[in-house]
Amino acid sequence: MNNLNLPEVFETFSEQRKNSFIKVREYRDKGTPIVGAYCTYFPKELVTAIGGVAVSLCATSDETIGSAEEELPKNLCPLIKSSYGFAKTDKCPYFYFSDLVVGETTCDGKKKMYEYMRRFKDVHVMQLPQNQEEESFKLWVSEIKKMAARLEDKFRVKITEDRLISAIKLENAVREELMEISELMKEDSPVLTGTELFNILKGSEYRFDKEELVEELKRIKENLIEQSRVITDGLKSSSRPMRILLTGCPIGGVFDKVVPVIESNGGLVVAYENCNGMKNIANPVLLEGDLYENIARRYLDIGCSVMSPNKNRMDSIDSLIEEYKVDGIMEILLPMCHTYSVESGFIRAAAKNHKLPFISITTDYSSADSEQVKLRISAFTEIFNG
Amino acid sequence: MSTYIGIDIGSTCAKAAVLGDNKEIVCKIIRPTGWSSIKVAEDIIAELKEAGVAVDTAKIVATGYGRVNVPYADKTVTEISCHALGATYIFGGENLLVIDIGGQDTKIIEAVDGNVADFLMNDKCSAGTGRFLEVMANTLSMEPRDMCELARHGADTTISSLCTVFAESEVIGLIGRGEHKENIAYAIIESIADKVISQATHMPIVNKRIVVTGGLCDYDYLIEAIGRKLGTDVISNEDARYAGAIGAALFAMRL
Numbered sequence: 090m091n092n093l094n095l096p097e098v099f100e101t102f103s104e105q106r107k108n109s110f111i112k113v114r115e116y117r118d119k120g121t122p123i124v125g126a127y128c129t130y131f132p133k134e135l136v137t138a139i140g141g142v143a144v145s146l147c148a149t150s151d152e153t154i155g156s157a158e159e160e161l162p163k164n165l166c167p168l169i170k171s172s173y174g175f176a177k178t179d180k181c182p183y184f185y186f187s188d189l190v191v192g193e194t195t196c197d198g199k200k201k202m203y204e205y206m207r208r209f210k211d212v213h214v215m216q217l218p219q220n221q222e223e224e225s226f227k228l229w230v231s232e233i234k235k236m237a238a239r240l241e242d243k244f245r246v247k248i249t250e251d252r253l254i255s256a257i258k259l260e261n262a263v264r265e266e267l268m269e270i271s272e273l274m275k276e277d278s279p280v281l282t283g284t285e286l287f288n289i290l291k292g293s294e295y296r297f298d299k300e301e302l303v304e305e306l307k308r309i310k311e312n313l314i315e316q317s318r319v320i321t322d323g324l325k326s327s328s329r330p331m332r333i334l335l336t337g338c339p340i341g342g343v344f345d346k347v348v349p350v351i352e353s354n355g356g357l358v359v360a361y362e363n364c365n366g367m368k369n370i371a372n373p374v375l376l377e378g379d380l381y382e383n384i385a386r387r388y389l390d391i392g393c394s395v396m397s398p399n400k401n402r403m404d405s406i407d408s409l410i411e412e413y414k415v416d417g418i419m420e421i422l423l424p425m426c427h428t429y430s431v432e433s434g435f436i437r438a439a440a441k442n443h444k445l446p447f448i449s450i451t452t453d454y455s456s457a458d459s460e461q462v463k464l465r466i467s468a469f470t471e472i473f474n475g
Numbered sequence: 476m477s478t479y480i481g482i483d484i485g486s487t488c489a490k491a492a493v494l495g496d497n498k499e500i501v502c503k504i505i506r507p508t509g510w511s512s513i514k515v516a517e518d519i520i521a522e523l524k525e526a527g528v529a530v531d532t533a534k535i536v537a538t539g540y541g542r543v544n545v546p547y548a549d550k551t552v553t554e555i556s557c558h559a560l561g562a563t564y565i566f567g568g569e570n571l572l573v574i575d576i577g578g579q580d581t582k583i584i585e586a587v588d589g590n591v592a593d594f595l596m597n598d599k600c601s602a603g604t605g606r607f608l609e610v611m612a613n614t615l616s617m618e619p620r621d622m623c624e625l626a627r628h629g630a631d632t633t634i635s636s637l638c639t640v641f642a643e644s645e646v647i648g649l650i651g652r653g654e655h656k657e658n659i660a661y662a663i664i665e666s667i668a669d670k671v672i673s674q675a676t677h678m679p680i681v682n683k684r685i686v687v688t689g690g691l692c693d694y695d696y697l698i699e700a701i702g703r704k705l706g707t708d709v710i711s712n713e714d715a716r717y718a719g720a721i722g723a724a725l726f727a728m729r730l
């Protein structure tokens with residue numbers, strides 16, 4: 090086995106978004122189709138099938154919120170504002186080099202934002218239904234086919250069955266590897282921290298050579314197991330860390346003031362139920378039967394709060410609690426995210442059911458409330474560590 | 476005899492509580508935090524030393540927003556955990572709902588056997604806090620405590636803004652209209668109580684002893700107003716402002 094310097098690997102992954110700025114340009118210069126997407130519902134397989142690169146455009150910094158607010162209302166979720174701001178000001182190389190941007194009719198703010206974006210970019214909006222019933226499923230299958238046709242048309246490539254099958258296999262392999270690394274957190278003494286896991290999950294989204302990525306993830310996993318690291322070092326308490334399940338909105342933009350703080354205060358994030366983790370990596374696309382239907386099924390089943398009702402999220406939380414031996418549930422909400430905020434009551438109830446402490450923290454992309462967030466997190470971990 | 480010291484550096488006041496072996500309160504002090512929590516932390520320890528407390532051998536836990544600025548503390552614990560433990564010490568009972576009205580924020584803490592079971596905090600907003608009361612009293616050119624007592628004699632006036640800045644201009648508007656001072660005071664206290672209630676009702680209140688800790692603990696009329704609005708008894712007492720410090724001292728006993 091070739092030995093990896095794991096801290097270095099984690100560091101590279103955490104810098105991956107920045108490091109791939111140049112890569113994306115190289116791909117563009119080679120004529121590779123580049124498709125930008127904002128949401129986990131976007132079926133990446135279709136882009137992989139045309140030999141293109143699907144890149145996440147979801148913005149995580151408050152740098153451009155000011156410019157976004159020149160057009161968008163202030164009381165909108167920071168993820169939407171920041172993403173629009175980066176697009177509008179041309180500050181995101183991934184957006185800039187995207188030949189096509191895909192959005193979905195998820196939450197109200199986001200879908201209306203795409204109407205503005207359309208004015209300066211080629212934007213394709215997929216009509217995402219809001220439950221998993223038969224009629225909704227049919228609509229989503231047809232939306233996926235429409236998307237495929239749009240890609241074929243724009244990039245003049247045919248999505249043959251063979252291409253689609255290999256694309257599905259490849260995306261399944263990425264998900265599977267990320268899942269296996271995530272599952273290392275099930276151990277009583279995991280060999281990586283939640284911060285490190287996040288870096289891998291997030292960084293992987295900016296790795297465009299997926300075959301290479303799969304191989305590297307395999308090596309990382311093997312190394313993690315063989316090197317049997319002891320990660321409790323960095324954790325404050327001498328006792329067992331509080332195992333935390335993180336749920337709620339995507340946390341790319343608030344990660345720094347949440348997860349490292351948890352992990353320096355006697356906690357350990359053992360699972361990400363949100364779009365940075367399970368929603369993105371759980372469940373493969375099946376290969377038997379109609380491929381488009383299988384793709385539709387995999388994505389429509391994502392338990393995002395834009396679904397109503399949203400039983401899949403509750404089921405996922407229930408099983409993660411058991412599998413990852415969770416000691417507490419932390420929900421992170423972005424301000425003005427109505428769907429997740431309303432659903433919060435159900436999560437609180439679920440925590441109660443499992444007799445687990447629960448905390449919901451609403452925080453935006455600024456650092457103004459870092460101290461308050463820290464206080465809440467510390468008090469929460471003190472419930473467990475005393 | 477061993478000594479256990481809890482230091483609570485709040486945004487407005489710094490408090491210290493000293494406990495002996497049998498958890499008896501040996502001494503407690505309070506002073507304004509001022510502009511520097513480092514300075515006040517030093518002053519407090521000097522004052523304790525002068526009072527004859529064996530600070531050198533004592534176990535010390537710091538809490539409050541300035542807890543990280545207490546270099547001589549053996550450990551820091553959040554004020555949320557400390558208020559839960561301290562309030563349980565002061566008021567007794569295994570099922571408490573602690574309303575900690577602080578200078579800058581208000582926290583609602585569910586304490587079971589002295590441990591935090593759940594808590595809520597208001598966000599980046601001074602409505603329903605000591606700060607709000609202070610600003611309003613200032614606008615009326617009154618001492619906060621006097622304003623609170625005066626409110627007892629007022630009625631039938633409301634201010635609707637929860638934001639301190641807007642509420643202040645509402646109050647100025649009321650003054651301009653010639654509204655009686657006691658009615659304005661009444662409106663202010665009602666507004667604080669309403670804000671506290673809107674937070675507290677997110678927590679289970681049935682079968683709980685509801686207690687108020689923090690700097691407004693002896694603002695009797697405010698406590699009454701909270702109780703009236705919740706439709707249940709709400710208690711507090713003089714010592715409740717030391718709940719955080721006492722809790723911290725109790726944590727020091729666990730070191």
Ligand code: SF4
Nearest residue numbers: 128129130195364393
């Ligand atoms: S939280 Fe929902 S809307 Fe947002 S990226 Fe995830 S799936 Fe899409």
Ligand code: SF4
Nearest residue numbers: 166168196199338426
């Ligand atoms: S976090 Fe909420 S409001 Fe923001 S884009 Fe996602 S679903 Fe919409």
